[in-house]
Amino acid sequence: MKGYSLRGESTPFVIIVTRETTFYRSSPVSVDAAFIKEATELLYPPSKLSPVSEVRDAVGLLTVEGQIIQLSVVKNVKSGREGVPLRHLKIQQDGAQVTLCLWREAAVENLEVGARIQATHLKLTRSSYGEQLQTTSYTQIEVVHSSDDIMVEVLGVTETINDGILELLLSTDELVEIEKSLWEPFDYLLSKQRVHVQLIRNGGKVVKIEGVQPPAEN
Secondary structure (H helix, E strand, O other), X not given: OEOOXXXXXXXXOEEEOOOOOEOOOOOOOOOOHHHHHHHHHHHOOXXXXXXXXXXXXXXXXXXXXXXXXXXXXXXXXXXXOEEEEEEEEEEEEOOEEEEEEEEHHHHHOOOOOOOEEEEEEEEEEEEOOEEEXXXXXXOOEEEOOOEEEEEEEEEEEEEOOOOOEEEEEEOOXXXXXXXXXXXXXXXXXXXXXXXXXXXXXXXXXXXXXXXXXXXXXX
């Protein structure tokens, strides 16, 4: 390959191909495994999975998991000469919370409050708004669809913008969505006494609910 140029002041550089660039067929090139590893990390750098409670002490690009408890609308903000989409969300994991700033493609992901997500390749920033995790060009966001079974107290219930869907506030400080028809047998009970239930949830949504006796107090 001849007649190309490099753009950038540090790695990873960008190869600029122009009309003067020429590609040549050649014999196989032997490349040391260490160079292959280095090149792979430049193209897709490592991102360490970090508990939300420890992100302030983490170094480098981070991966976090948690439940979405707040989700803003997508805004169009000016960056340079162009407008780019921006969205903020807050996730919670084991009581710890952190705000994520989603830029560009990440901002238009199909996400909803209550969903459990994993977000990779985030960069920690500090400003007057506090500590936030910013997405990068490498970031991937995945909704974690895992079923789990918990025994918990329901502290409250509220309507959502979706017809037939309610949101429960659990004693674990988590938010889950439930179909109104599933919750209906417990609605009157909640107005009279504390309600303990066994939940099976999938991706932040309750798929089965049963009433249980409250745990014995010591």
